[in-house]
Amino acid sequence: METSSVCRLTGEDRVGNSGRWMPETGRAPRVVTTSRLVLRRPVLDDAQAIFERYARDRETLKYMSWAAHESIEDTRAFLEVSEKEWRTWPAGPYVILRARDGLLLGGTGFFFEMPEQASTGYVLARDAWGKGYATEALVAIVQIARALGVRRLSAACHADHRASARVLEKAGFALEASLKSNQVFPNLGPAPQDVFVYAMNPSLPGAERAAAPGTLRKRPVS
DSSP states (O other): OOEEEOOEEESSEEEOTTSSEEESSSOOOSEEEOSSEEEEOOOGGGHHHHIIIIITOTTTTTTOSSOOOSSHHHHHHHHHHHHHHHHHSSOOEEEEEETTTOOEEEEEEEEEEETTEEEEEEEEOGGGTTSSHHHHHHHHHHHHHHHTTOSEEEEEEETTOHHHHHHHHHTTOEEEEEEEEEEEOTTTOSSEEEEEEEEEOTTSTTOSOOSSTTSSOEEEOO
16 A cells, blocks of 8 residues: 655644644644654653753754753753743744653754744754654654644754754755854854755645655555
8 A cells, every 4th residue: 555654643633635634723733753753842841851861961962053051940941931932833842752662862843933934953862863863853843844834944054064964955955055154053162153054845745855764654645
């Protein structure tokens, strides 16, 4: 039987006549599952795991646009921002969990600028690198963005972070601009760094490309 790669979305969701997930309330589900991952809206009880797994690790965060957390209070402050994003917009940050045992692997999600325009990104703990998790999570984010009617989804990465650029390209993003001395990466120091800006329109058919055969859950297409 022919199949199509789609996220198995849970929560307040339904399937429209086209066969794709569509939000009942114009909001993203709190929980999204792929073949190996669970993307879940963060809660305050996640603070310790987030802090210990990646938020305090400067090497992990070398190419991130936010500073490593000095204490768990910094992580709790991030979770307060996350709650505000989810209250204000159709979606916000997600934590990334390993489906088979619930281990927290990292984070991804959305920061909306307007209802049809958002940015995204991801971070993974060091022991989760090199396993295809980033692409798998990002493809799911693209599919959620499409269901929410997002017309522009963007992401920026440090010009030296080739692995991140490859993940974005695998998920269907196209290089839009290369900016010199444009953004400060606080874990690298105060000097502005070169940045690649990637973007896509998730609403276009086939905007995302499957990371690899079997990466996302598959269901029959009639």
